[in-house]
Amino acid sequence: xxxxxxxxxxxxxxxxxxxxxxxxxxxxxxxxxxxxxxxxxxxxxxxxxxxxxxxxxxxxxxxxxxxxxxxxxxxxxxxxxxxxxxxxxxxxxxxxxxxxxxxxxxxxxxxxxxxxxxxxxxxxxxxxxxxxxxxxxxxxxxxxxxxxxxxxxxxxxxxxxxxxxxxxxxxxxxxxxxxxxxxxxxxxxxxxxxxxxxxxxxxxxxxxxxxxxxxxxxxxxx
Numbered sequence: 411x412x413x414x415x416x417x418x419x420x421x422x423x424x425x426x427x428x429x430x431x432x433x434x435x436x437x438x439x440x441x442x443x444x445x446x447x448x449x450x451x452x453x454x455x456x457x458x459x460x461x462x463x464x465x466x467x468x469x470x471x472x473x474x475x476x477x478x479x480x481x482x483x484x485x486x487x488x489x490x491x492x493x494x495x496x497x498x499x500x501x502x503x504x505x506x507x508x509x510x511x512x513x514x515x516x517x518x519x520x521x522x523x524x525x526x527x528x529x530x531x532x533x534x535x536x537x538x539x540x541x542x543x544x545x546x547x548x549x550x551x552x553x554x555x556x557x558x559x560x561x562x563x564x565x566x567x568x569x570x571x572x573x574x575x576x577x578x579x580x581x582x583x584x585x586x587x588x589x590x591x592x593x594x595x596x597x598x599x600x601x602x603x604x605x606x607x608x609x610x611x612x613x614x615x616x617x618x619x620x621x622x623x624x625x626x627x628x629x630x631x632x
Contacts, residue, residue: 414508416606418551421510421599424606425547427621431606432614441623453531453572454515458493461516462486473587478527478568480520489517501558503600506607510599512555523564526552526594530571541569541590547602554596567594 414435424431433439464471465482483489491497498513516527526549530536549567557563571588578584609615617624 418548427618428615450531457529480518483517499555524561525564526567549594550599553594554599557596
């Protein structure tokens with residue numbers, strides 16, 4: 411049987427709509443995609459460079475000092491490998507014949523433990539519960555990737571949100587910065603992997619009642 415490679419985003423799709431996930435992985439049928447906005451990618455690169463300047467100083471950026479536990483991972487070369495999809499962390503489950511792979515934005519360390527940190531750029535402040543709902547699996551997967559490669563993880567990870575506040579007269583956009591701490595559990599990621607593989611090895615799931623793509627497909631004879 412061919413080895414299956416899954417990322418945190420593909421597992422997010424599984425959790426969102428099992429049918430769309432099954433079609434993508436088993437039939438190569440992907441959801442339609444529009445033009446991908448370039449601003450989030452540009453912001454991601456700028457934020458990485460900004461954090462790296464403070465990493466070299468052995469400090470946290472001042473706007474998150476006192477709001478985040480731990481310090482930035484000191485090994486910049488190691489982090490650069492983890493940031494790259496080609497050299498990033500992988501976790502293999504021989505029994506399931508699946509590989510989980512991913513690229514981290516950043517990582518914290520404290521008392522010999524490692525905590526994933528991810529940057530999020532959005533147009534407004536995060537609502538209560540959104541972080542757990544939309545990004546909990548992502549941080550769990552990062553925790554499994556770290557733990558599976560010999561880096562013991564703590565009990566939490568972080569999302570650092572950047573969202574615009576106002577534009578100054580010189581055209582500079584001022585952003586609010588809000589870190590959110592989330593509990594992480596690599597065992598939850600293991601269960602998600604197991605459930606996803608069980609689904610892929612079965613027959614196609616029914617249409618998901620809350621999936622717009624399933625609704626469209628059903629209305630068009632799928």
